[in-house]
Every structure is written in structure tokens, then in C-alpha cells.
Amino acid sequence: xxxxxERLSVNTHGxxxxxxxxxxxxxxxxxxxxxxxxxxxxxxxxxxxLAMFEFEDGLIRDMQDxxxxxxxxxKHYAHDDTWDDANGFSHVRAALQGQxxxxxxxxxxxxxxxxxxxxxxxxxxxxxxxxIVLSFIGA
Amino acid sequence: xxxxxERLSVNTHGxxxxxxxxxxxxxxxxxxxxxxxxxxxxxxxxxxxLAMFEFEDGLIRDMQDxxxxxxxxxKHYAHDDTWDDANGFSHVRAALQGQxxxxxxxxxxxxxxxxxxxxxxxxxxxxxxxxIVLSFIGA
Amino acid sequence: xxxxxERLSVNTHGxxxxxxxxxxxxxxxxxxxxxxxxxxxxxxxxxxxLAMFEFEDGLIRDMQDxxxxxxxxxKHYAHDDTWDDANGFSHVRAALQGQxxxxxxxxxxxxxxxxxxxxxxxxxxxxxxxxIVLSFIGA
Numbered sequence: 001x002x003x004x005x006e007r008l009s010v011n012t013h014g015x016x017x018x019x020x021x022x023x024x025x026x027x028x029x030x031x032x033x034x035x036x037x038x039x040x041x042x043x044x045x046x047x048x049x050l051a052m053f054e055f056e057d058g059l060i061r062d063m064q065d066x067x068x069x070x071x072x073x074x075k076h077y078a079h080d081d082t083w084d085d086a087n088g089f090s091h092v093r094a095a096l097q098g099q100x101x102x103x104x105x106x107x108x109x110x111x112x113x114x115x116x117x118x119x120x121x122x123x124x125x126x127x128x129x130x131x132i133v134l135s136f137i138g139a
Numbered sequence: 140x141x142x143x144x145e146r147l148s149v150n151t152h153g154x155x156x157x158x159x160x161x162x163x164x165x166x167x168x169x170x171x172x173x174x175x176x177x178x179x180x181x182x183x184x185x186x187x188x189l190a191m192f193e194f195e196d197g198l199i200r201d202m203q204d205x206x207x208x209x210x211x212x213x214k215h216y217a218h219d220d221t222w223d224d225a226n227g228f229s230h231v232r233a234a235l236q237g238q239x240x241x242x243x244x245x246x247x248x249x250x251x252x253x254x255x256x257x258x259x260x261x262x263x264x265x266x267x268x269x270x271i272v273l274s275f276i277g278a
Numbered sequence: 279x280x281x282x283x284e285r286l287s288v289n290t291h292g293x294x295x296x297x298x299x300x301x302x303x304x305x306x307x308x309x310x311x312x313x314x315x316x317x318x319x320x321x322x323x324x325x326x327x328l329a330m331f332e333f334e335d336g337l338i339r340d341m342q343d344x345x346x347x348x349x350x351x352x353k354h355y356a357h358d359d360t361w362d363d364a365n366g367f368s369h370v371r372a373a374l375q376g377q378x379x380x381x382x383x384x385x386x387x388x389x390x391x392x393x394x395x396x397x398x399x400x401x402x403x404x405x406x407x408x409x410i411v412l413s414f415i416g417a
Contacts (some may be wrong), residue, residue, distance in 0.1 A: 062218050068195055
């Protein structure tokens with residue numbers, strides 16, 4: 001049994017930018033040499049989140065539409081009065097979607113379904129360099 | 140310390156079928172012989188999710204109603220144009236609810252509350268055989 | 279590698295009481311002496327949840343407003359007919375927000391962003407003493 005911590009850096013284009021990071025996670029797992037265990041993916045920061053869904057153009061738009069309906073960009077947020085950076089909607093969406101996922105692996109492969117991708121959801125209203133922590137525990 | 144990976148198969152009846160899997164999780168934990176650690180429950184696929192709530196008829200209906208309000212079945216989803224399988228609502232609900240939960244255990248028991256069950260949420264528009272991965276890490 | 283399980287008790291004031299528990303988590307981590315690994319935070323019970331967001335007054339109100347919009351307190355819930363304790367809204371909010379988060383740590387520090395706090399969300403309609411399980415795995 002061992003634990004090892006890696007980092008993944010992703011440049012995003014601002015609110016609504018959804019990025020499939022599944023390939024990078026599988027590559028990082030291969031480098032650890034671990035065969036069986038769990039990977040926790042954790043995005044650092046308060047205006048991005050992680051989700052799992054089928055990464056295809058239609059569903060990408062559906063997810064963007066969902067976030068817009070649940071926490072509209074045009075709504076007034078009290079947070080905007082605090083900092084005047086107008087990204088209250090980004091914080092609310094990130095908190096609701098969640099910022100960590102834990103995925104089991106076996107035989108050196110993440111046990112994801114064929115149409116189940118791990119997606120970084122950028123909610124901030126500007127481009128960002130996102131740091132994602134990959135914490136592997138296994139044997 | 141060791142890691143061990145088990146699988147649970149559940150046949151569901153399609154959208155809105157919520158299944159209490161708590162007993163199966165506790166049984167699987169007992170078989171591992173582990174006393175203290177964490178269980179990660181992970182549902183494979185993109186149209187089912189995992190939630191924790193009090194599994195009683197009233198709340199089951201309330202949760203079904205919540206999902207219907209947040210991602211209505213009758214709404215148009217761009218995903219439906221991609222595959223023509225009309226389950227865009229299923230994907231959106233699954234991504235929002237989340238597909239993994241991690242539960243600590245001690246003295247060989249999951250540290251759940253009395254009214255806190257682990258529930259498989261089937262969102263797809265047809266019956267499915269669901270594969271759930273149980274990843275135990277502990278001693 | 280070792281696993282260790284700690285508990286945190288928090289007294290809350292009822293629905294809408296959001297508590298920053300980040301400091302307590304970091305203190306508990308320091309006591310374990312672990313340097314690298316994962317902390318799973320798990321709230322026991324079915325009417326409270328855990329979220330991560332910037333803990334400042336504006337955003338606290340925005341999150342309370344989000345929960346009210348997604349699962350209004352004044353709506354009728356079938357759960358209320360079962361138990362007559364009128365907290366159906368509490369259960370629904372808790373199940374949607376989620377009750378566990380897993381956070382990696384390295385060099386003895388939780389790898390949270392500067393404005394990324396771990397928050398206990400009390401949704402019940404009365405004051406409660408909440409038990410939060412902290413499950414550390416690492417080296």
C-alpha cells in the first residue's frame with residue numbers, strides 16, 4: 001500500500017468551459033504503477049468543480065443549460081457586493097456541483113464506464129489556470 | 140492496511156427507480172474482515188447516481204419530484220439530438236446528483252446514521268443492470 | 279500507511295446555519311501526525327450536508343438562497359405526511375448537496391485553496407448536535 005500525490009494543470013477559457021480530463025487521469029495512474037486502489041480528484045479553488053458525464057457536444061450544452069437554470073448568471077448575488085468581481089454565480093455553481101470525485105481502479109485502469117468521463121467545470125467569469133490534485137492510494 | 144475491490148449488481152426498472160443498497164454494502168464490508176477504513180461506492184455508467192437519504196415512501200417521492208423539477212423529463216435536451224435515445228434528462232440528473240460516495244467504517248460497521256441510507260438512483264428511461272464498484276481501504 | 283478515525287461535534291442553530299469547519303479539520307490532521315494522504319469528512323444523519331465554498335457573508339446568503347430556490351421550505355413534501363416533523367425540505371436539500379467530501383493532504387496540510395472552506399450545512403428545522411466523522415488514510 002502506498003499513497004502518492006500528483007498535480008494536473010489545466011488552462012480554461014472562463015464560465016461554461018467544460019474539459020474532459022479522463023485521459024490525463026489514466027496517464028497519471030499508469031505512471032504511479034499502482035494496480036488496485038482509489039483515485040481522488042480534487043480541484044483547488046472555489047469557482048470550478050468536477051462532474052462525471054458523457055462528454056459529447058449535446059450533453060455539454062445541456063449541462064451548461066442546467067447550471068444556468070439553477071444559478072443564473074444574470075441573477076443578483078450578495079457575493080458580488082462583497083468583492084465586486086461579479087462571479088457570485090460561479091461560486092454557487094461550484095459548491096452545488098462539488099469539487100471532488102473518488103474513482104476506484106483495478107488492473108491499473110480507472111473503473112469508469114465507456115461514456116462516463118471526468119470533467120473539469122470552469123465556472124469563473126474569466127480564464128484561469130486550474131490546479132487539480134490527484135491523490136492515489138493503493139497497491 | 141489493504142485495498143480490496145468488490146462488485147454489486149442491481150437490476151433496476153428505469154427512471155425514478157430508487158434502490159436502498161445499504162444492506163448489501165454492510166454485508167460486503169463484513170466479508171472483507173476489515174475493521175476500520177473507508178468504503179468508496181461508485182456506480183459505473185452515465186445515467187445512474189448515488190445519494191444518501193432516509194429511505195421511506197414519502198421522501199422517495201420527494202426526491203423523484205426534486206429531480207423532475209431540476210431536470211424535467213419533458214424538456215428538450217441537445218443530447219437527445221445526438222443519440223436519439225431520449226434520455227438527456229437521465230444524464231443531466233446523474234451528473235448533478237453525483238456517482239460516488241465515500242463512507243467511513245469502524246469496528247466493522249459503516250458509520251451511517253439510523254435514517255441515512257445509501258441509495259442507487261436509476262435515471263435511465265429503461266430497465267438496466269447496474270454495476271456498482273465497492274472499493275474498501277482499511278485495516 | 280495507516281488509517282485513523284476521529285470525530286468532530288458541532289452544535290447548530292437549525293435550518294440555514296452554515297458553519298466553517300476548516301480549522302477543526304486542519305487541527306485534527308495535525309494531531310494524527312500524517313503527512314500525505316486523504317481526509318474523508320462525513321456528516322452522520324440525513325438532514326445536514328457538507329459543501330466547499332468561500333465562507334464570507336455574501337456567499338453564505340447566496341447559498342442559503344440557492345437551497346431555498348431548489349427545495350423551498352414552504353413547498354409540500356410527502357415526507358412531512360410520514361413523520362409530521364415538517365422537515366422534508368431538510369432531507370431533500372441534504373441529499374442533493376451531499377454528505378461527504380474527500381480532501382487530499384500533503385506536508386501535513388489540507389490542499390484547499392485560500393478561499394475554499396469546508397462548510398457544515400445544517401438543514402434541519404431545529405438546533406442539532408452534529409457528529410462529523412473524520413477518516414484519515416495516509417503516511
